[in-house]
Amino acid sequence: MIDMKGVYKTFPNGVTALNGLDVQIEQGEFVYVVGPSGAGKSTFTKLIYREEKPSRGNVNVIDMNTSTMKERKVPMLRRQIGVVYQDFRLLPNLTVYENVAFALEVIEESKKNIKQRVMEVLDQVRLRNKARFLPDELSGGEQQRVSIARAIVNRPKILIADEPTGNLDPETSWEIMHILDEINAGGTTVLMATHSREIVNTIPRRVIAIEDGMVVRDEMRGNYGYDD
Numbered sequence: 366m367i368d369m370k371g372v373y374k375t376f377p378n379g380v381t382a383l384n385g386l387d388v389q390i391e392q393g394e395f396v397y398v399v400g401p402s403g404a405g406k407s408t409f410t411k412l413i414y415r416e417e418k419p420s421r422g423n424v425n426v427i428d429m430n431t432s433t434m435k436e437r438k439v440p441m442l443r444r445q446i447g448v449v450y451q452d453f454r455l456l457p458n459l460t461v462y463e464n465v466a467f468a469l470e471v472i473e474e475s476k477k478n479i480k481q482r483v484m485e486v487l488d489q490v491r492l493r494n495k496a497r498f499l500p501d502e503l504s505g506g507e508q509q510r511v512s513i514a515r516a517i518v519n520r521p522k523i524l525i526a527d528e529p530t531g532n533l534d535p536e537t538s539w540e541i542m543h544i545l546d547e548i549n550a551g552g553t554t555v556l557m558a559t560h561s562r563e564i565v566n567t568i569p570r571r572v573i574a575i576e577d578g579m580v581v582r583d584e585m586r587g588n589y590g591y592d593d
């Protein structure tokens with residue numbers, strides 16, 4: 366499902382973020398991506414949804430070669446990948462409902478289908494009763510749940526969460542983990558970049574550790590392994 370071989374990424378300013386990365390991830394896996402700050406975790410996840418292209422090497426995602434794919438095919442790839450960020454990135458002037466519906470409206474679904482699907486995902490993240498709220502009327506954990514709902518509304522094959530609990534308190538973080546776990550149980554491949562030793566060590570899953578742009582550890586039920 367995700368296959369990277371000999372991947373290098375050097376930015377125009379000369380910084381090399383990935384330095385011969387090899388990664389294979391199968392459909393349905395739950396993977397933590399760990400490593401020190403600046404190790405290349407975000408760059409690695411950005412290659413998956415083609416926010417960045419490799420400078421060298423192959424990146425295959427859902428049977429598409431993202432290095433050689435035509436620009437007009439990129440939206441097709443992105444529709445199959447949901448992304449959740451540390452800072453939520455909701456549209457502040459739209460309600461919870463509208464934030465989630467937006468992703469469906471751009472692919473011209475009918476109003477009735479949109480409503481049904483949006484309420485279904487809001488149920489999944491336990492926010493049905495907040496559909497009419499604006500983002501700044503919600504707690505951080507609730508905002509993150511909206512952003513998860515938005516990311517999964519198109520039923521993506523892959524969900525990428527880049528430090529999804531980074532701005533949340535521990536209790537709220539566990540709620541988010543529970544929801545990500547449920548999404549994964551439904552068959553979605555989940556990749557989560559995290560600095561949370563507690564989460565990784567409490568809910569053991571595959572751990573891919575990246576340092577200096579390379580995979581230095583890959584364990585099926587790994588632990589966090591850093592002191593930070």
Ligand SMILES: Nc1ncnc2c1ncn2[C@@H]1O[C@H](COP(=O)(O)OP(=O)(O)OP(=O)(O)O)[C@@H](O)[C@H]1O
Nearest residue numbers: 376378380381382401402403404405406407408409
């Ligand atoms: N667009 C860019 N242009 C230039 N350098 C960049 C760019 N994006 C990332 N970098 C650099 O590439 C390296 C890897 O960054 P990346 O964001 O992938 O690390 P990270 O492991 O996600 O770090 P963190 O845990 O702090 O989020 C860093 O040195 C960073 O400064």
